[in-house]
Amino acid sequence: MGVDEGLRGYVARRLGFAVLMLIGVSLILFTIMRLAPGGPEAVLIGGEFSPAAAAQIRARLGLDRPLAAQYLTWAGAAARGDLGRSFKTGEPVAALIRDRIGPTLQLTGGALALALTVAIPLGVLAAVRRGTVWDTLGSTVSLVGVSFPSFWLGIMLILLFSEVFRILPPSGLSEYGHEADPLSRLRHAILPTVTLGAIQMAALMRFTRSSLLETLRQDYVRTARAKGLASGVVIWRHALRNALIPVVTVVGLSLPTLVGGAVLTETVFAWPGIGRLAVGAVFERDYPVIMGVNLIVAAMVIGANLVTDVAYCFIDPRISYK
C-alpha cells in the first residue's frame, strides 16, 4: 500500500534527522563544556595543586588533545554505544545511566499518567460546561497549577504528609532493605509523582479545554447534534477524539519540561534517577557523565516526538505522510 510506504519513508527521513539533531545537541554541549573556565582537575585533586599535576591529569583524561580530535573520539565511541567512563569513579557511563534510568522513567511515566487521567476529564468538563462554575473552577485550578514552583510544592507536601501527619515517607525509592517490596516502593512514589504530575496536569487541562472548545465549533459536530445524537455521544465519540490530536502534540512537546521537572523533583525527594546523576556530574565537572546523560535525555525526547507524529496517522486519518 502507498500509505505504508509513505509512512516508512517518512519514518526513515525523521530517523535520519533525529541523528543530525543528536549530533547538534552533542556539539552544543561539547562546545559549552570546553569553553567554560576551569576543568575537572580542580575537582579531582581538590585543594592546592601544581600546574604539573593538573597537566598530568588532563593528559590522563585525554583533555590535552585537540578539541576536534576529542569530540570525534567521543562521537565515534558513542555511535558504537560506548559513552566512556566517569572521570570521578571510572565506572562506564552507560552502566551509571542504566542503573538510574529506571527510577526516572517510573517517576516521569507515573507523573504523566496521573496528569492525563485527571486533566482530560477535567478539561472536558470545563469545555462542555463552559462559562459555568465548573469552567471557572477548572481554569482557576490549572492557572494555579502552572504558577507553582514544583520544588516548593514538593516541600510543602513533605511538610504536610511526612512531618505533620506522618503518613508518607519524605525521600528515597523504598525503605532500606525493602527494595523489592512493592508496597514500600508505592508509598515512596506517591509524593514525588504527585509533585511532578501537578504541573503537567495544569498545562494539559488548559489545553484539552481549549482544543475541545475549538472542535465543538466544527460543522461535523453540529451535524452530529442535528442528527439527534445524544449529547454524550457527540462529545465523547465525535468531538473528544479529534480534540485529543493536538493534546497528543502537547504531551510530546511537554516532555522536556517533564524531564527538567524531574531534576528538581529528584533533588527534593532524594530520588536516585538520572536527574540527580546529572546535577552531581555538573558540580563535579564529570564531562563524560554530563554528555552521556544529556545525549540519552535528548534521544528520549526526540524519539518520543517521532512516536507522537507517527501516532497521528492512526488517530487522524486525514494525516498522511508522503
Add this chain to the structure above:
Amino acid sequence: MSWGPLKRLARQRRGLIGAAAVLLVMVTGVLAPLIAPESYSAQSLLQRLQAPSAAHWLGTDGFGRDVLSRVIWGSRVSLQIGFVATALALVVGTALGSSAAYWGGAIDNALMRMADVFMSIPALFLILIVVALFGASLLNTALVISLVTWAQVARIVRGECLSLRAREFVDAAHALGAGHLRILGRHLLLNALPVIIVQGTVLLGQTILIESGLSYLGLGAQPPLPSWGNMVVEGRQFLASAWWIAAFPGLAIFLAVLGFNLFGDGLRDALDPALRGSS
C-alpha cells in the same frame, strides 16, 4: 495604539487581579530598601526560628533574620533576572522568528531546525550545565535562561509573521517598492506586537519559575543575597520546626508567577477580542 485594549483590560476581573499582583511585586522590588522592616542580612542568634508574630510578621530564619525583609529583598533578584532574560529572549526570538518567516526557504529551515535542537534539550539541563560551569552571577543566569527561551518566542513570532505576510497590505507594500527592512519592521513586526507583548508577559512568569529552580539547586543568587529559591532551600532543613521559612518565599514565587500569567491572559483577551476565552 488606541485606548480600546486598555478599556477592555480594565473590564476583566482576572486581568486586573493579575495586573495588581504584578504591580505589587514590582513596587516591592523597586522600594525594597524603603519598605523592608529590617536588613536582609542582619543576624541575631537570640531571635532564631521565631514563629510569625507582631514583631516579625513572617517569622525569622535559622540565623535570626527577618523572613519578611528577605522576601521583600528577594523580589529584586527575581525581577532583575526576569526582565533581563525576557528582554533578551524577546529580542533574539523576534529577530530570528520574523526573519525565518519573511525570507522563508533555506533560512527558515535552518533557523527553525536550530530552534528544534534547543527545544529538545530539557531547558533545566542546559541551564544547569552552563551556570555550573561558567559561574552563577545574576547576568550569567539571565543569559542562559534566555538561551533556552528564545526558541519558543521565535516559533510564535514566526507563525504570526507567516500569516501576516500572506495578507494584502504586505503585497501592497511590496508593490509600492518598500524595502525588506521596512516591510519587516513596519508591517510584520508592528502588527505582531500584541502577540509579542503577551508572550513577553507569560515568559516573565516562566523565567521567575526557572530562576527559583536554579536557586533551589544552589545555582542562582548566592548567599547572603536572598532569592526566593535559595530561601526555600534554607528553610528545608527547618521544615519540622519552622515551616514559615520555606513556606513564605514559595508563596511569593507563586504570587508573582500567577500575577504575570493572569496579566498575560488578560492582555491576550484585551488585545485580540477574537480569542476571548479560548485559552
